[in-house]
Amino acid sequence: MSKRKKINKKKRPIAVIVIAIAIVVLFSIRLFQFFRPLIIEHIFQSGITGPLIAGWKLTGIGSALISSASYLILSVTGIVTLIGFLRLRRWSWVLLMAWTGISLVISLVDYFYSHANYVVMTSNIIIAFALNITDVQRMFGIRRDDGSSL
Amino acid sequence: MAPVSDRPDISVNASDLELLRKFEPVVCYTKGEQFFPTDVDHYVKECSLWEHHPDGHDEILVKQGDLNLDKLVESRSAEFGSVRYLRFVENLSLTETAQVLADQVLLRIKLGKYFHAGIGRLARGGILPRLLDGLFSLSFLLRGKVSTATAAAAELDYNAILEEDPKYTYYGRVTRQNDWTIVQYWFFFSFNSWRSGFHGVNDHESDWEMITIYLYEQNGQLIPEWTAYASHDFKGDDLRRRWDDDEELQKEDGSHPIIFAGAGSHSSYFRRGEYQAGVTLPLPDWFSGLIRIWNKVWTDTLGQPAIESLHIPFVDFARGDGLCIGPNTSQDWTPVIVDESTPWISQYRGLWGLFARDPISGENAPAGPMYNRDGSPRGTWFDPLGFAGLDKIAPPPQTLEMLETNCKEVSLRQDELNKLILTKADDLQEMGTRLKGMEGNPHLSKLYSALEKVINTLSVEVHNLRREVLENTAILQSLMQRIEATRAGKKDDPHAHIHHLVKPDDLGKTLRFDRAAETWAAVSLSFLLIAVAALLFFAPGFTWTGLVIILMLFVVAESILRGAFVQTVGRLTLILAMVASIIMFIHFWKWILVGALVIMGVSLMVNRLRELTG
Numbered sequence: 001m002s003k004r005k006k007i008n009k010k011k012r013p014i015a016v017i018v019i020a021i022a023i024v025v026l027f028s029i030r031l032f033q034f035f036r037p038l039i040i041e042h043i044f045q046s047g048i049t050g051p052l053i054a055g056w057k058l059t060g061i062g063s064a065l066i067s068s069a070s071y072l073i074l075s076v077t078g079i080v081t082l083i084g085f086l087r088l089r090r091w092s093w094v095l096l097m098a099w100t101g102i103s104l105v106i107s108l109v110d111y112f113y114s115h116a117n118y119v120v121m122t123s124n125i126i127i128a129f130a131l132n133i134t135d136v137q138r139m140f141g142i143r144r145d146d147g148s149s150l
Numbered sequence: 151m152a153p154v155s156d157r158p159d160i161s162v163n164a165s166d167l168e169l170l171r172k173f174e175p176v177v178c179y180t181k182g183e184q185f186f187p188t189d190v191d192h193y194v195k196e197c198s199l200w201e202h203h204p205d206g207h208d209e210i211l212v213k214q215g216d217l218n219l220d221k222l223v224e225s226r227s228a229e230f231g232s233v234r235y236l237r238f239v240e241n242l243s244l245t246e247t248a249q250v251l252a253d254q255v256l257l258r259i260k261l262g263k264y265f266h267a268g269i270g271r272l273a274r275g276g277i278l279p280r281l282l283d284g285l286f287s288l289s290f291l292l293r294g295k296v297s298t299a300t301a302a303a304a305e306l307d308y309n310a311i312l313e314e315d316p317k318y319t320y321y322g323r324v325t326r327q328n329d330w331t332i333v334q335y336w337f338f339f340s341f342n343s344w345r346s347g348f349h350g351v352n353d354h355e356s357d358w359e360m361i362t363i364y365l366y367e368q369n370g371q372l373i374p375e376w377t378a379y380a381s382h383d384f385k386g387d388d389l390r391r392r393w394d395d396d397e398e399l400q401k402e403d404g405s406h407p408i409i410f411a412g413a414g415s416h417s418s419y420f421r422r423g424e425y426q427a428g429v430t431l432p433l434p435d436w437f438s439g440l441i442r443i444w445n446k447v448w449t450d451t452l453g454q455p456a457i458e459s460l461h462i463p464f465v466d467f468a469r470g471d472g473l474c475i476g477p478n479t480s481q482d483w484t485p486v487i488v489d490e491s492t493p494w495i496s497q498y499r500g501l502w503g504l505f506a507r508d509p510i511s512g513e514n515a516p517a518g519p520m521y522n523r524d525g526s527p528r529g530t531w532f533d534p535l536g537f538a539g540l541d542k543i544a545p546p547p548q549t550l551e552m553l554e555t556n557c558k559e560v561s562l563r564q565d566e567l568n569k570l571i572l573t574k575a576d577d578l579q580e581m582g583t584r585l586k587g588m589e590g591n592p593h594l595s596k597l598y599s600a601l602e603k604v605i606n607t608l609s610v611e612v613h614n615l616r617r618e619v620l621e622n623t624a625i626l627q628s629l630m631q632r633i634e635a636t637r638a639g640k641k642d643d644p645h646a647h648i649h650h651l652v653k654p655d656d657l658g659k660t661l662r663f664d665r666a667a668e669t670w671a672a673v674s675l676s677f678l679l680i681a682v683a684a685l686l687f688f689a690p691g692f693t694w695t696g697l698v699i700i701l702m703l704f705v706v707a708e709s710i711l712r713g714a715f716v717q718t719v720g721r722l723t724l725i726l727a728m729v730a731s732i733i734m735f736i737h738f739w740k741w742i743l744v745g746a747l748v749i750m751g752v753s754l755m756v757n758r759l760r761e762l763t764g
Contacts, residue, residue, distance in 0.1 A: 128723045
């Protein structure tokens with residue numbers, strides 16, 4: 001019985017493992033990026049001490065909270081995607097591709113306007129190209145066996 | 151109008167008129183069509199004749215009211231670079247413009263000629279074609295174009311002609327080439343209102359359309375085998391359909407092909423429906439080169455669909471739900487026979503309507519059936535077989551004879567080859583033996599080298615002859631199979647010769663949310679421009695990034711409506727990953743190179759060690 005179970009089990013291609021590792025790396029970095037502005041602005045020690053918006057512009061605390069919140073969303077999405085991804089769900093491929101796309105936009109904006117995070121960029125590049133591999137797409141039901149898109 | 155598979159026939163002794171009448175088509179137009187096939191006589195009488203000179207000025211040769219077909223073909227010399235043209239609608243003043251536009255509305259109300267585009271072309275193309283379409287519309291500011299008032303005046307004038315003499319004319323021509331009897335039906339329209347009436351590519355005064363039927367002779371009868379309709383974007387083999395192809399070629403009473411004409415464009419289609427016709431933008435060589443490089447990476451490496459050209463989609467509405475003309479319909483044809491001896495066919499080389507000075511010619515009127523716009527001979531007239539790719543096809547009764555002749559020729563060549571091989575192979579062996587005998591004698595070295603050369607040449611020759619025998623055997627087998635199939639009366643797949651089978655749009659498949667997609671198509675370009683304006687005003691420091699992000703959001707929104715969200719998100723992310731890769735390479739190319747070399751070295755070492763140990 002246990003032998004049959006083993007035969008029926010889908011074998012994950014190496015690309016899936018690589019993607020999973022990249023997601024974990026990204027999740028850790030995004031989690032760090034979530035905490036960083038909150039620590040710099042001492043929000044954990046003192047709470048929200050000032051206004052979030054002054055005039056039409058965000059204050060330091062305001063922008064720290066917004067960037068923390070966006071990184072938190074990215075982290076949570078990343079972990080949800082990872083679970084679905086390891087279970088080879090179609091929706092997780094779509095979500096991960098969208099997540100990687102958004103993450104790449106943020107990385108490129110960071111690169112052009114402030115400080116580049118090359119580790120994040122590299123992880124995203126690996127994920128994007130790995131998700132495009134035909135075998136991976138077939139495994140997640142994105143591509144048909146003849147190579148055409150579903 | 152049920153399809154009939156039996157072949158109609160007509161005696162070879164039938165007159166041209168009888169032949170034309172026997173197979174004359176039924177043409178079905180789209181509801182809302184404003185112009186139908188008319189006669190050139192009436193049209194020319196309503197026109198003035200002009201000459202456009204190379205220095206840019208236009209000269210009137212014959213004024214409106216004085217012109218007729220005889221005057222049209224009178225000999226007139228002209229300088230190089232000049233363009234002779236007719237003018238159906240004269241220049242209109244502001245008051246006249248307002249008057250004709252108002253009269254056009256009243257006429258349409260009176261005749262009940264309404265056209266509803268439904269899910270228009272903008273909803274069928276993506277955001278990029280819509281952007282290109284915006285640029286295409288703007289290009290009319292630089293190019294010459296036929297005004298809306300001209301289109302309205304032409305519609306009023308044509309209706310006046312139709313009211314005075316209500317008839318629908320075709321110009322029939324019968325010619326014979328390479329054992330084919332070719333019957334052409336030419337249709338003349340006083341205006342092409344595709345752009346102004348049906349959101350199409352162009353408007354121009356006058357329009358010539360044509361269909362051809364190809365017949366072969368058997369037992370004293372002429373039998374139709376192929377039909378070809380002139381159509382946008384297609385040429386050669388793709389234009390023709392076999393007479394027994396009931397799926398593609400609909401017929402009335404088994405003898406009359408049914409044509410579905412594009413609204414305003416009058417282009418001919420085999421099946422009713424709405425067709426994507428497109429304008430391909432001319433690209434400079436360097437840009438095409440960039441696209442090739444892009445496709446190399448995008449398609450060959452990443453497995454994504456290739457970019458072939460930048461293309462603005464237009465819809466040709468060939469619904470066939472309007473007026474039908476031809477046998478067993480409410481309207482009959484008035485046939486007129488023409489050939490090279492018809493003066494206005496062969497002697498008038500000018501344009502049959504306004505020369506709008508459009509450098510890409512879309513808005514300039516066409517020339518007549520026998521000539522192109524530049525006065526050169528028109529292929530459809532002098533080479534009707536080549537026009538439909540039929541120049542390489544023999545009529546069915548000749549096919550078997552030709553196959554048998556072919557077979558005989560190849561068999562004879564085989565006999566000849568076998569004899570040659572035998573002689574040459576013997577010679578080769580003889581020379582080889584002599585060469586062997588010369589070995590070990592240094593004083594014969596010169597003769598040895600010369601003989602060696604001759605042997606090598608002969609060896610190649612024998613090798614090629616043997617190859618030819620083998621190839622001919624395969625050809626013979628294939629010819630024999632074909633002969634057997636032909637004798638048994640087996641026909642090829644009727645679509646086998648078609649490279650691109652034009653099909654009407656499947657609207658249900660293209661769009662998920664019809665109404666939402668249509669609305670989005672109508673407003674998205676404006677929203678995009680407003681978003682860009684807002685970006686420039688509120689965040690000028692982020693212009694380029696913001697522009698890219700806005701474009702991406704629009705593309706994603708579009709993809710949801712088109713049911714292509716998954717593919718679109720995948721492609722956008724890949725593009726971003728490629729941009730990021732280039733950035734990484736610029737910054738870390740040394741490290742990447744070092745890493746690649748180390749990986750290659752290690753992998754090579756592992757392979758070699760495996761070989762040693764294992």
